[in-house]
Amino acid sequence: MSISIEFNDVSKKFQNTSEYAVDHISFSVTHGELITILGSSGCGKTTLLKMINRLYEPDSGVIRFFGEDISRNDPVEFRRKIGYVIQQVGLFPHMTIEKNIATVPRILKWDKDKIRSRIDELLILVGLDPEEYRKRYPSQLSGGQQQRVGLARALAADPELMLLDEPFGAIDAITRLKLQDELLKIHQASRKTFLFVTHDINEAFKLGSRVLIMDGGKIQQFDNPRNIVTNPANAFVESLIDSVRQQELLWKETTS
Numbered sequence: 001m002s003i004s005i006e007f008n009d010v011s012k013k014f015q016n017t018s019e020y021a022v023d024h025i026s027f028s029v030t031h032g033e034l035i036t037i038l039g040s041s042g043c044g045k046t047t048l049l050k051m052i053n054r055l056y057e058p059d060s061g062v063i064r065f066f067g068e069d070i071s072r073n074d075p076v077e078f079r080r081k082i083g084y085v086i087q088q089v090g091l092f093p094h095m096t097i098e099k100n101i102a103t104v105p106r107i108l109k110w111d112k113d114k115i116r117s118r119i120d121e122l123l124i125l126v127g128l129d130p131e132e133y134r135k136r137y138p139s140q141l142s143g144g145q146q147q148r149v150g151l152a153r154a155l156a157a158d159p160e161l162m163l164l165d166e167p168f169g170a171i172d173a174i175t176r177l178k179l180q181d182e183l184l185k186i187h188q189a190s191r192k193t194f195l196f197v198t199h200d201i202n203e204a205f206k207l208g209s210r211v212l213i214m215d216g217g218k219i220q221q222f223d224n225p226r227n228i229v230t231n232p233a234n235a236f237v238e239s240l241i242d243s244v245r246q247q248e249l250l251w252k253e254t255t256s
């Protein structure tokens with residue numbers, strides 16, 4: 001099996017800050033995995049993701065994509081091979097849903113019929129009826145529906161890698177659970193690599209075949225959920241798991 005993403009001793013410190021945002025981290029992801037990156041606010045999750053699509057450049061270390069050092073690629077061209085979904089969705093407000101989804105295929109000069117059938121296929125995949133939603137504008141959609149379109153747009157050109165930065169962070173709990181289930185199905189069907197950032201431990205353990213736990217810019221543990229629970233690597237991971245146990249206890253107490 002091939003390695004799609006590999007970090008080799010990668011660090012990033014922003015100007016006028018004393019601490020590393022990402023502090024000498026190394027890990028690799030096998031192609032086809034869905035990895036979640038879990039940690040509290042400010043631990044470096046977004047910085048890690050943005051170094052992959054080259055919105056940020058590392059200060060040191062090497063990031064490889066299918067074995068190639070990404071710093072040698074043209075960043076704009078490279079970004080088209082990567083789907084990127086963020087919490088704020090970022091749909092173009094003046095464009096219809098179909099035009100939003102077609103953004104990258106149009107840049108890649110796909111022919112019109114291929115783009116049209118891809119739009120329909122993707123809308124169905126993310127649970128939106130093409131007839132009803134194709135011609136709408138983003139402002140005519142709910143937040144959850146906009147996030148579905150954001151996902152469809154990121155998947156449009158069939159990227160080898162999907163980067164998802166707290167995509168469901170602003171969505172209500174019930175819709176969020178539904179979107180998580182759909183994301184798992186989409187991932188299974190696509191067999192591509194997905195890196196999903198979240199600060200929600202339940203979401204991280206539900207979605208990730210492996211969970212990369214960060215704190216202070218460092219990896220605390222990178223393993224499958226079962227091993228993390230049964231064999232926490234350090235006190236930080238233990239306290240994270242304890243926090244879920246406390247929630248469960250509280251839930252049991254209040255419902256019994």
Ligand SMILES: Nc1ncnc2c1ncn2[C@@H]1O[C@H](COP(=O)(O)OP(=O)(O)OP(=O)(O)O)[C@@H](O)[C@H]1O
Pocket residue numbers: 014015017020021039040041042043044045046047048199
């Ligand atoms: N553009 C920037 N300039 C200066 N410091 C930054 C910049 N972006 C991030 N940082 C700092 O780097 C550290 C890591 O930030 P990052 O956004 O990666 O964290 P995060 O884990 O994604 O947090 P959150 O969950 O709140 O989004 C933080 O201390 C943050 O203040």
